Amino acid sequence: MGALERLERRNQDFLLLETIKRVGVQNYSLLSRLTGLNAETIRYKVSKHLGKLGLNATIRINYGELGLSISYLLVTPRAGSGREWLDNMNYVIFSGKLMGTNKYFCLCALPFRFKKKFNDVLEGIKAQGIVEDYEIADVSWMRYPPFRVEMYDFEGKAWKIDWTRLGLPGKEVGASFLSVNRDSEVDYIDLKILKAMLLDPTIPIAKAAKAIQANPRTVRYHHTEHVMKAKFILSNDIRWVRPFQDGGLERLMRAVIIFRKLDQGAAEKVRRFCNNLPFTWLEAGTEDRTYLALIDIPIELFHESIRQIESHLRLEGDNYEVMMLDPSKMQPLDIPDEMFDKERGWRLLNYQEVTAAQAQERPN
Numbered sequence: 001m002g003a004l005e006r007l008e009r010r011n012q013d014f015l016l017l018e019t020i021k022r023v024g025v026q027n028y029s030l031l032s033r034l035t036g037l038n039a040e041t042i043r044y045k046v047s048k049h050l051g052k053l054g055l056n057a058t059i060r061i062n063y064g065e066l067g068l069s070i071s072y073l074l075v076t077p078r079a080g081s082g083r084e085w086l087d088n089m090n091y092v093i094f095s096g097k098l099m100g101t102n103k104y105f106c107l108c109a110l111p112f113r114f115k116k117k118f119n120d121v122l123e124g125i126k127a128q129g130i131v132e133d134y135e136i137a138d139v140s141w142m143r144y145p146p147f148r149v150e151m152y153d154f155e156g157k158a159w160k161i162d163w164t165r166l167g168l169p170g171k172e173v174g175a176s177f178l179s180v181n182r183d184s185e186v187d188y189i190d191l192k193i194l195k196a197m198l199l200d201p202t203i204p205i206a207k208a209a210k211a212i213q214a215n216p217r218t219v220r221y222h223h224t225e226h227v228m229k230a231k232f233i234l235s236n237d238i239r240w241v242r243p244f245q246d247g248g249l250e251r252l253m254r255a256v257i258i259f260r261k262l263d264q265g266a267a268e269k270v271r272r273f274c275n276n277l278p279f280t281w282l283e284a285g286t287e288d289r290t291y292l293a294l295i296d297i298p299i300e301l302f303h304e305s306i307r308q309i310e311s312h313l314r315l316e317g318d319n320y321e322v323m324m325l326d327p328s329k330m331q332p333l334d335i336p337d338e339m340f341d342k343e344r345g346w347r348l349l350n351y352q353e354v355t356a357a358q359a360q361e362r363p364n
Contacts, residue, residue: 046202069139074106076134096331098325142284189214251298261288262289271285
């Protein structure tokens with residue numbers, strides 16, 4: 001392939017990725033009109049070519065519009081209990097084991113009216129000796145930094161970082177939402193549509209309806225009138241998935257950066273730097289200016305990334321941690337749809353109810 005052809009393909013890829021971030025991947029005709037590319041070309045690029053670039057399309061869930069507020073949770077299970085504590089938990093939408101420790105970092109998405117009851121569940125499993133200790137804090141906002149097309153080498157299928165630009169002043173970008181203290185109009189079919197789209201953003205409505213075991217016309221109505229109009233999908237994006245495609249999780253370092261109780265100036269500096277870092281895929285903050293970022297770093301850039309983080313941010317805040325997560329012991333970001341009842345809406349089992357339900361499910 002000549003230099004001109006390579007440039008043309010890069011420009012096409014750049015344009016398509018930026019357009020997918022705006023409108024998603026379900027409507028190839030719309031993508032064709034917006035990009036000027038043939039619809040069949042787009043179909044090929046979405047279904048085949050993105051994967052060859054080490055990328056994939058995704059959707060970002062607006063948990064606030066689902067009537068859920070976010071908390072982060074650090075748990076120390078009892079030694080030898082493994083994942084038993086997770087079996088007693090509801091509304092955990094992300095979890096990862098900290099490398100070299102017995103601790104787990106989690107994100108929880110809770111209906112506001114269940115916050116006290118959720119804390120009771122935590123106290124219950126602590127009293128039973130399933131966990132030794134835990135720390136939980138409400139998150140007031142959450143943001144998904146977008147995929148940085150300008151920092152990705154399409155031919156090399158790898159990141160190409162200009163480290164000198166990461167600390168520069170600039171506008172923080174990414175779709176964000178606030179935690180809420182109100183109920184939502186979301187229903188059972190809406191959540192199942194979101195679940196199906198989270199697994200595959202390109203899924204046709206008819207196929208989603210079959211998976212949900214619902215009438216396609218009903219699912220199409222819910223998708224248009226509920227999911228889209230109510231903004232249950234906060235944004236569309238691209239994610240870097242090459243390590244997962246290659247089956248080489250040892251080539252990926254996943255981490256959580258936490259700064260606790262920053263002052264205003266430090267909070268702005270930390271947010272700006274982490275927002276600029278192309279490996280950051282989720283950010284969140286609390287009312288007392290605790291800030292956290294989840295990052296996926298390719299192993300070949302790990303040491304330089306940590307050096308850059310430390311050189312820019314080590315003097316900010318009075319409690320700064322970089323916690324490494326084990327990529328093989330993680331639950332990806334999800335929707336707690338199993339906790340939604342068709343008739344009652346969101347529900348929460350207390351510790352005794354969870355234990356009783358598990359006992360009923362065990363074979364005699």
